[in-house]
Amino acid sequence: MKTGILKLLREHEGYISGQELCRQFGVSRTAVWKAVNQLKEEGYGIEAVQNKGYRLRSNPDVLSSSELKSRIRNQWAGSSIYYYEETGSTNIDAKRLGEEGADHGTVVVADKQNAGRGRRGRTWQSPAGKDIYFTILLRPRFLPDKAAGLTLVMALSVAQAVERICGLQAGIKWPNDVVMNGKKICGILTEMNVETDYIQHVVIGVGINVNLDEMPGEISRTATSILLESGKETARAELLQEVLARFEENYGIYERKLDLRDMLGEYNGHLVNMGKQVKVLDPKGEFEGIARGIDASGELLVETQDGKTVKVYAGEVSVRGMYGYV
Numbered sequence: 001m002k003t004g005i006l007k008l009l010r011e012h013e014g015y016i017s018g019q020e021l022c023r024q025f026g027v028s029r030t031a032v033w034k035a036v037n038q039l040k041e042e043g044y045g046i047e048a049v050q051n052k053g054y055r056l057r058s059n060p061d062v063l064s065s066s067e068l069k070s071r072i073r074n075q076w077a078g079s080s081i082y083y084y085e086e087t088g089s090t091n092i093d094a095k096r097l098g099e100e101g102a103d104h105g106t107v108v109v110a111d112k113q114n115a116g117r118g119r120r121g122r123t124w125q126s127p128a129g130k131d132i133y134f135t136i137l138l139r140p141r142f143l144p145d146k147a148a149g150l151t152l153v154m155a156l157s158v159a160q161a162v163e164r165i166c167g168l169q170a171g172i173k174w175p176n177d178v179v180m181n182g183k184k185i186c187g188i189l190t191e192m193n194v195e196t197d198y199i200q201h202v203v204i205g206v207g208i209n210v211n212l213d214e215m216p217g218e219i220s221r222t223a224t225s226i227l228l229e230s231g232k233e234t235a236r237a238e239l240l241q242e243v244l245a246r247f248e249e250n251y252g253i254y255e256r257k258l259d260l261r262d263m264l265g266e267y268n269g270h271l272v273n274m275g276k277q278v279k280v281l282d283p284k285g286e287f288e289g290i291a292r293g294i295d296a297s298g299e300l301l302v303e304t305q306d307g308k309t310v311k312v313y314a315g316e317v318s319v320r321g322m323y324g325y326v
């Protein structure tokens with residue numbers, strides 16, 4: 001009921017009477033009053049005026065499941081939310097839930113991770129109260145070789161959501177880092193559980209540097225936060241709601257043709273490597289060329305000096321700019 005009340009208060013411009021809340025939930029005035037008090041204790045600014053009712057005046061910057069459930073209007077992305085104030089890694093939690101049979105679209109979100117994981121065995125710093133750490137569990141109905149594209153779909157969804165909510169330009173460094181002014185604001189870690197030719201589940205973990213006011217040490221050369229770039233704080237729940245909405249829509253587009261052909265313009269339009277000289281760090285041998293965008297399977301097309309176009313597959317390869325990270 002607490003979540004329901006929050007949802008109604010959020011959707012209502014003015015006051016909503018206590019009587020109306022009692023009617024909607026079939027409970028007593030005391031029960032409504034108790035739920036409102038709980039919300040107040042969680043930091044919601046709820047005004048109560050005699051003969052008028054209740055009004056939501058301010059929202060704390062939290063990612064709790066009531067906060068998210070009262071916002072999300074998707075068909076499936078975020079249909080179940082598991083929120084932890086602190087956890088090891090939301091990817092690990094989501095994989096466990098996947099083993100236990102949780103539904104397609106289940107989201108695990110944490111305010112803090114004490115063992116956040118990045119790609120290539122790196123760690124992901126995950127302090128409390130500032131950023132977004134979440135993982136979405138998917139049960140795709142397609143073959144494992146098509147799953148790689150989902151990471152690019154998520155990168156595009158994050159870039160679009162940041163632009164809509166924060167009003168700032170966000171780019172994508174191929175294949176799946178979201179960047180602002182040449183520095184990383186978001187990393188994505190996708191993991192898959194496959195049985196022979198069948199995907200058990202995929203988890204896509206996303207870390208977004210939102211309201212961090214300082215990037216520690218060496219990392220500040222390549223990473224930044226939305227706050228540091230914009231000077232403004234962003235409501236994390238609003239941003240996460242938009243990421244999930246964009247992802248649900250883009251996933252639908254991807255699922256129709258099982259490739260990125262209908263998102264190529266959008267993805268390449270965000271690609272910060274586009275038309276730039278890049279160094280391809282291929283374990284079989286490094287080479288340089290000009291990035292010409294991705295193809296429908298998500299491979300980066302790199303034009304080498306002899307005029308050939310090489311397709312670079314994201315798996316083991318990373319790409320650097322000639323003078324730094326982008």
Ligand code: BTN
Nearest residue numbers: 089116117118119187188205207
């Ligand atoms: C990268 O190295 O760029 C990927 C970082 C992914 C971090 C996110 S935070 C939420 C989820 N849980 C984790 O342990 N990792 C991912």
